Amino acid sequence: MATGRTHRPATRSRGIPEATVARLPLYLRALTALSERSVPTVSSEELATAAGVNSAKLRKDFSYLGSYGTRGVGYDVEYLVYQISRELGLTQDWPVVIVGIGNLGAALANYGGFASRGFRVAALIDADAAQAGKMVAGLPIRHTDELESIIADNLVSIGVIATPAGAAQEVCDRLVAAGVTSILNFAPTVLSVPDGVDVRKVDLSIELQILAFHEQRKAGEELGEAVATARKAVKRPGSDGDVPAVMPV
Amino acid sequence: MATGRTHRPATRSRGIPEATVARLPLYLRALTALSERSVPTVSSEELATAAGVNSAKLRKDFSYLGSYGTRGVGYDVEYLVYQISRELGLTQDWPVVIVGIGNLGAALANYGGFASRGFRVAALIDADAAQAGKMVAGLPIRHTDELESIIADNLVSIGVIATPAGAAQEVCDRLVAAGVTSILNFAPTVLSVPDGVDVRKVDLSIELQILAFHEQRKAGEELGEAVATARKAVKRPGSDGDVPAVMPV
């Protein structure tokens, strides 16, 4: 069934839904674990459990990639690993730069998952001249002045921004001007970019706030406000106003 | 319009869509910035631009909270800040613990956004006894042995896991057993938790992989594979096989 003229509309044969794309890395991780344990095949049910989704969703997701399973048997682990990797573009080398080597930037540089699966940290860049040359995760920190040449020399198309919020847009503009077309933004700012540039945002305080929303519901509905009240009383000394005077979220 | 019997079905008067909840922190941040510049009112169009969404979506989102705007005028900035904060549960104090004080955990502890808006780092916890007592971001690292008592003493209901993948599930189990009901997970693993416990996941390599997917499309469709080919040729020496031998993603 890899041959033409099937039910699938030819017009968007390559149009994999965003929601599916976002789950492919999850499946890939679960499959990689199975592969390391030399498991040869896996059913949609087993794989779905390992990835934390339900099996109908997983099968639907895979159906957008093609028919890679065998009815009555399941999926060949190695083959699926390869197909998903290829679909995600992980069979090629993606050089990335990390800009802003503070606590977070250093954590990212040291993060193992970064180095695996075709991603390669091409350079660490920081605006602080005093940091230049210092080694982090086996790489020397380089000064922002070199940003453009580093990107050009390494054909970098993915940039990671781990600067303070105030610097993020300027860094972003320079990355884009130098040729970067995908940005992973850790700074708590909305970046504006031209069409054709992708931005994904990772925002710690947003995630916490979403948790707080649900937490509040639980407290209110299941415990009749008692815990919430107790918690309110436990404010630490020195922040007893209603508006904590800290930097903007 | 705080009074009853409106068009909204009473059955889910409190049922704010997840997608809307996920955007409230974005609006709140934009509003806080306006508030600091003492801007009194803002239109849906302006606020939407600042938050990086379109105005119809923003108005729809706000309509789930209530009618807080004035037709022909816009929204009162201070009032909206208050309403959204309240809706998100940020008017109360949320003590959090961070478990796993490696590079990432330290970065989180130092992250300013964490400390703002009602979140308070109650303790930093690490399994390495040699680290115990060391100060990070003004707080002493405490040993995992103390986890249960720390959570009980501080009424902690939100836990942040920044441990290696291998330790995450065990830490999670202990947090949950001790009373934590919301978890922000930075470890690249699927956590299993009982009903009633919320888990949100932040996964750096997943974000990168999603970017790579779109990046690949751009290269293939707009440049006729030329750049992709060039990039493939630039593999660094020592990783010329097809399967990079690094830790699982």
Next chain:
DNA sequence: AGGTGTGAAAGATTTCACAGCC
């Protein structure tokens, strides 16, 4: 039997477009 692949139904989210109020 056992498990994939997928139409069709159900549900959620986004966008449109305009009535209604200031």
Next chain:
DNA sequence: GGCTGTGAAATCTTTCACACCT
């Protein structure tokens, strides 16, 4: 005249359930 609030339409996502292959 300008801008909110919201039904209704369009779109996207998930779930169901079963035909079909091994």
